Amino acid sequence: MKLRKHAITHGRRGIVAVAAxxxxxxxxxxxxxxxxxxxxxxxxxGLTVVVEGGGKAExxxxxxxxxxxxxxxxxxxxxxYSGLYDRISSELQAGDPSFDIAALDAIWLxxxxxxxxxxDDLFTDEVESDLFGGLVSEAQVDGTFVGMPVWTNSxxxxxxxxxxxxxxxxxxFEAQYGYPLAAPTTWEEYRDVAEFFTRDTDGDGAVDLYGxxxxxxxxxxxxxxxxxxxxxxxxxxSESGQVTIDSAEHQEALDYYIxxxxxxxxxxAQLDWGGSQNLFYQGSLAMMRFWGHAYRQTPDDSPVKDxxxxxxxxxxxxxxxxxxxxxxxxxxxxxxxxxxxxEFIAFAYEHNELxxxxxxxxxxxxxxxxxxxxxxxxxxxPALVATLESPQSLPRPAxxxxxxxxxxxxxxxxxxxxxxxxxxxxLLSDAKSQIESIVE
Numbered sequence: 001m002k003l004r005k006h007a008i009t010h011g012r013r014g015i016v017a018v019a020a021x022x023x024x025x026x027x028x029x030x031x032x033x034x035x036x037x038x039x040x041x042x043x044x045x046g047l048t049v050v051v052e053g054g055g056k057a058e059x060x061x062x063x064x065x066x067x068x069x070x071x072x073x074x075x076x077x078x079x080x081y082s083g084l085y086d087r088i089s090s091e092l093q094a095g096d097p098s099f100d101i102a103a104l105d106a107i108w109l110x111x112x113x114x115x116x117x118x119x120d121d122l123f124t125d126e127v128e129s130d131l132f133g134g135l136v137s138e139a140q141v142d143g144t145f146v147g148m149p150v151w152t153n154s155x156x157x158x159x160x161x162x163x164x165x166x167x168x169x170x171x172x173f174e175a176q177y178g179y180p181l182a183a184p185t186t187w188e189e190y191r192d193v194a195e196f197f198t199r200d201t202d203g204d205g206a207v208d209l210y211g212x213x214x215x216x217x218x219x220x221x222x223x224x225x226x227x228x229x230x231x232x233x234x235x236x237x238s239e240s241g242q243v244t245i246d247s248a249e250h251q252e253a254l255d256y257y258i259x260x261x262x263x264x265x266x267x268x269a270q271l272d273w274g275g276s277q278n279l280f281y282q283g284s285l286a287m288m289r290f291w292g293h294a295y296r297q298t299p300d301d302s303p304v305k306d307x308x309x310x311x312x313x314x315x316x317x318x319x320x321x322x323x324x325x326x327x328x329x330x331x332x333x334x335x336x337x338x339x340x341x342x343e344f345i346a347f348a349y350e351h352n353e354l355x356x357x358x359x360x361x362x363x364x365x366x367x368x369x370x371x372x373x374x375x376x377x378x379x380x381x382p383a384l385v386a387t388l389e390s391p392q393s394l395p396r397p398a399x400x401x402x403x404x405x406x407x408x409x410x411x412x413x414x415x416x417x418x419x420x421x422x423x424x425x426x427l428l429s430d431a432k433s434q435i436e437s438i439v440e
Contacts, residue, residue: 046073047337047344051103052084055327058151058355058362059103062348074344081105088112097332100341104147106138106326111400113141117331117338120145122346130365132388134324138395147328148345151355151362154322154393155224155313156383158280158294159183159287162307163197172196183311187228187256190287190314194263197286211263211286213279216418217272219410220323221289225253227392230318235405236397241439246432249318254424256316258417268418280304289313291325292387293360295380310379312386313393321392326364401438409434 046067051059056078063074077099079087085108091097092115104112123145128136135149163169164181173181177192184190194211201209215221226234231249236242244250261268265279273290280288281302298305313322329348331341353368355361361378363369369385372378387393396402413431417424 046075047100047340048075048077048098049101049103049329049344050077050079050084050087050099052081052105052327053078054081054360055103055151057358058360059348061354061358062351065351065354066344066347072340072344092116092332092334095334097335100331100335100337101344102330102332103150104328104330106147106324106328107396107402109138109147109328109330110141110398110402112330113144113146115333116146117333117335117342118144118146119148119331119342119345122148122342122349127349130367132324132366132393134388134393134395135326135364138324138326138398139328141398147330148349149326149364150329150348150352151327151360152364152388153291153293153325153362154384154387155221155289156292156322156380156387157183157287157311157313158290159309159311160283160285160304160307161309162304163286164309169196183309184287184314185312185320186314187316191256191260191263193287194260198263208284209286210265210279210284212260213271213276213285213288214257214260214264214268214418215271215273215276216269216415217275217411219406219414220325222253222257222410222414223396224289224313224321224323225257225316226250227321227323227394228314228316228318229253229256230316230392232394234394234397235410236399236435236439238398241399243432243435243439245435246428250428251425253316254417254428258422258424261418269415292380292384293362296359296361296377310383312383312390315390315392319392320387320390321394322387322390324388324393324395326395399439404438405435409438 049059049063056076059076063076067073088102088104091099092112131149132152135152139145139147139149164183170181173196176196181193184193190212197209197211198207199209200207223234226249229249229252231244231247231253233244235245237244265284276288276290277294279285280290281299281304283303295308295310298308313320315321329345331338331345335341349365352363352365353371355363356368356372356378366385369381372381409431413427416422417427
C-alpha cells in the first residue's frame with residue numbers, strides 16, 4: 001500500500017549554516033520566488049508577512065479576522081523553509097525588507113536578532129504567564145525580546161492502541177516483564193515495550209513489526225534524549241560558550257539512543273521525519289516519538305488511522321523532556337511599518353486559539369491549548385502540554401552558529417553512531433573538537 005507523505009517543517013530542513021547578521025553570508029540555495037526589488041511592499045496599503053509553507057495555515061484565520069475587524073489587509077507570502085531563510089537573511093542585511101513581519105524558526109532568532117526590532121513592550125507579566133517557560137527564554141536574545149511565539153510543538157509518544165489493548169499482548173507482556181503493558185514513561189519501559197513488539201507477525205521468518213524506529217538523519221530526537229538524561233546545556237552552553245557535548249549526560253543519551261537499534265528497522269542512518277511517519281502509518285512500528293502535530297496528519301488510507309494513542313514524551317534519569325519546536329513573529333528593525341506590525345503581532349497573540357482548528361492544530365499559549373480540553377480531535381494536546389511544561393524540555397542553544405553545528409557535526413555524528421560497532425565516546429570527542437572550531 002502506498003501512503004502519501006506529509007512534509008512538515010520540524011525545526012530543520014537541511015538549510016545552509018545560519019550566519020550572524022553583519023557577517024558576510026555565503027552563497028545560499030534558491031532564494032524564495034516572488035521577492036520584489038527595491039523594498040516594495042507586496043501588500044500595498046496593508047501588511048506583508050513572510051511565512052514557511054507549513055505554517056501559513058496557522059496564521060490565515062488570524063489574518064482574516066484582523067482584516068475583518070481593522071480593514072487592514074494581511075498578505076501572507078508562503079515560501080519553502082530554505083527560501084524563507086534566504087530571503088529574510090538577504091533583506092535584513094540590505095536594510096530594505098519587502099516584508100513587515102517574518103515568521104521565524106526559533107533557531108534563527110540569535111542569527112537574525114541584530115536586524116530585528118525589540119518587542120519588549122508586548123511581553124507583559126500576563127503574557128509571559130500564559131507561555132511555556134522555554135518559549136519566553138527562547139524569544140530573548142541578549143535580554144531583548146525579538147519574537148512573539150505564534151505556535152509551538154514538541155515530540156510526544158505515539159503508540160498503536162490496537163496492539164497495546166490486545167488482551168493476549170497485555171497478558172504476555174506482564175508475564176515477561178513483570179508489570180502491566182501501557183504507554184511507556186521511562187527509558188527502561190520504552191526499551192522493554194520496543195523489544196516486546198519487535199516480531200514476525202506473518203510467520204515467514206522475517207521481522208515485519210518493530211517496536212520503534214531510530215532516526216539517524218535528524219538531530220532533534222537525540223537532543224531530547226540528552227535533556228532526558230539530565231543535561232541542562234545541550235551541546236553548547238549558550239552563556240559561557242563552553243562545548244558540553246562530551247558530558248556524561250550526552251554519552252548516556254547517545255548510548256541509550258543506539259540501544260534501541262535492535263528493535264528498529266534497518267537503515268537508521270538515512271531515516272528522517274518523513275520516513276518515520278511512513279513506517280508508523282504503514283503499520284510497521286508499534287511506537288514512534290514524533291512531533292505532536294502528526295496526530296492530525298494521519299492519512300485516510302493508513303491501516304492504523306483509528307488505532308493511534310498519544311502520550312507525553314518519555315523520561316530518562318533527568319525526567320520527561322522534549323525539544324520545543326516554536327515559531328515566532330518578528331519585525332525588521334529597518335521596516336517602514338513597525339508600529340502597525342507590532343499591533344498585528346499583539347492581535348495574533350490575543351487570538352492565538354484560532355490556529356487550533358487549522359491543519360496542523362498548533363498554538364503557543366497555554367490557554368489556547370486549554371480551550372480545546374476534552375474536544376474530539378485534540379487528544380494530543382494534553383501530551384503536548386505535559387511535555388512542554390516539563391522543566392527539562394529545554395530550547396536549543398541560542399548560538400548564531402547552531403544550524404552549522406547541526407548540519408556539519410550533529411547529523412553526521414548520529415549517522416555514524418547508528419552504524420554497527422560505533423565508538424560513541426570517540427564520536428562525541430570528535431564532535432566537541434569540530435564544534436569548538438565553529439564557535440571559537
